[in-house]
Each structure stands twice: as C-alpha cells, then as structure tokens.
Amino acid sequence: MKRQGHFLTVIIxxxxxxxxxxxxxxxxxFPNGAKYIGEMKDGKPNGHGTEIETNGxxxxxxxxxGKFNGQGTATSPKGxxxxxxxxxxxxNGQGVLTYPDxxxxxxxxxxxxxNGQGTATxxxxxxxxxxxxxxxxxxTGKMTYPDxxVKEGLWKYGKFMGxxxxx
Numbered sequence: 702m703k704r705q706g707h708f709l710t711v712i713i714x715x716x717x718x719x720x721x722x723x724x725x726x727x728x729x730x731f732p733n734g735a736k737y738i739g740e741m742k743d744g745k746p747n748g749h750g751t752e753i754e755t756n757g758x759x760x761x762x763x764x765x766x767g768k769f770n771g772q773g774t775a776t777s778p779k780g781x782x783x784x785x786x787x788x789x790x791x792x793n794g795q796g797v798l799t800y801p802d803x804x805x806x807x808x809x810x811x812x813x814x815x816n817g818q819g820t821a822t823x824x825x826x827x828x829x830x831x832x833x834x835x836x837x838x839x840x841t842g843k844m845t846y847p848d849x850x851v852k853e854g855l856w857k858y859g860k861f862m863g864x865x866x867x868x
Contacts, residue, residue: 739764762787785810808833831856 727741739750745767746752752760762773769775769787776782785796792798792810799805808819815821815833822828831842838844838856845851854864 834858 726739727737729737729741731737734755736753737746737750738753739746740748742748746764747766748764749762750764757778758776760769760773760775762769762775763771765771768790770789771787772785773787774782774784780801782799783792783796785792785798786794788794791813793812794810795808796810797805797807798810798815803824804822806815806819806821808815809817811817814836816835817833818831819833820828820830826847827844829838829842829844831838832840834840835858837859839858840856841854842856843851843853844861852861855862
C-alpha cells in the first residue's frame, strides 16, 4: 500500500510540473535559421519569448500570432537598440532608440519611424525636443546647442522655419 501511495505522488508531481512549469515554452529553429525560445500557440510565437536571428540580432519581449506585439527590446549586431512598444513587428507607440554612435531618440513611433512628440539627443550635447514626422523634425520644436544657442519655433522636414508667430 505504501508503494502505491508513492506511485500516486509521483504521477501527481509529473502532472503538476507539466502543467505549471512548461506553460507552452518551446525552442524552435525556423527555416531561415532564426531561433525562438518561448511560449507558442498554434505553432506560432505567442506570449513572452526570445528570437535570435542568424546575424546576431535579438528580440526579447511579447509576441502575438508570430509577430512582435507589446513590450520588447531589440538589439542589432551593428549596435542599434530599441526598447518600447511594438505592433505587427514594427515600433509603434512609446519607445527609446539608441544608435551605435550614442545618439538617442525617446518618444512616439509609428510604423517603425519617429512620429509625434519626442526628444533627440547627441553626445555633443545637442538636443531637439518637439514634434517629429517621418523621422524628421516637423512642427513645433526646440533645438538647444552645446554653446547655449537655441532655435525654437516651427520646423518643416528637418529645417528650421523660424519662430512661431502668435495669432
């Protein structure tokens, strides 16, 4: 009888571990050589996971239907790093993009490009804070230079158009 009780305990333990420890965690290698480690649903990455490309690029974060969706961090072998929101494999929402040379953009993204309110900073001390469209300064913004000069007003596709006029 003692042996039968022990056997039952082992069976319950195995069932518990398979349900609560595994939780759909899988490791897959895709035809292109990329690897995925994480939660799967219907054969696609879903939930939290890590994708490692053959060139060394990585993504750690949320997936939905096989695409980057939700919060995540991507790094490239060339030194780019993005931390923020994703939708359908693209940067969408709030995020921070750091370039290999140390430049940084923090703000809104739409379809992988800075769009909306954001701040760009450079290692030499320059800083632009304002509106972006299609990755360029566009709208109201303020550029501050290391020597103290300031250009504040209207920007159009990366060019300063002058101080804003009051109505």
